[in-house]
Amino acid sequence: MTQAHEGEQSGPPATEAAETVAVVDVPERSRFEISVNGAPAGFADYSDSEGGAGAQAGVRAFPHTVVHPEFGGRGMSKILIRAALDAARVADLEVLPLCSAVQHFIASNAEYVDLVPEARRAEFDL
Template sequence: MARVAGPRRRSVRTGAVEAWSRRSADPSVDPSGRGAMTEVRHIPERFVFAIIVDDEMAGYTEYRTGPGVRAFMHTIIDDRLRGQGLASQLVRQALDKTRAEGLLVEPYCLFTRRFISEHAEYLDLVPEDRRDDFDLPRAAQRG
């Protein structure tokens, strides 16, 4: 599951979002059904994808980069907003952007790893020879 952001850590990231935000997707209605506007922003200068709900940062996923790879380290969602599908929305869009950039994924983040294991369409982003390292199947399971 996504971890909770503490007040100090959240404020540091909120400032980063305000100062260096760039939209990576058009705003859409929040999947929770409460009518909030959500968007995911890629902030490459800070190595994060942030999810914004009603103009406030709700969480982020942090990554590191290497040659041809983006390693997702952890995903954090504000405790008050957990259980609304925000982490899934955030990770899905981060993985989609990563695919569009032609990068592979190393899912060190437990939430990202679980998301990939539950959404076989993203398994190809993890190099086959590294999947065992992340307890992922070598090939997509047919259902």
């Protein structure tokens, strides 16, 4: 396991204790996993492949993202997806947002659109 992001916290109400949120890349399972106070909270699956004809970068497709229901509504998917996309950028990978949550995140955060191959952006409404 390699660390992607750790210690990001959502804004809990004043009556709740602060949460420790960690996202790790688990390459042997081809996914990023998010935990809250050490408890599994969800994951984003990925698959890597070589770039297509003329492409210099590899490609990471994100087909599926899950946040467990008990952690829903707390911004966990945004933290998870941001960490996964940041790791793809660091690894110089292009991204295919096959998962609707990843596609929506990229569409809502223009600084990540450049990760999607220009020739495929229209396919994802980007």
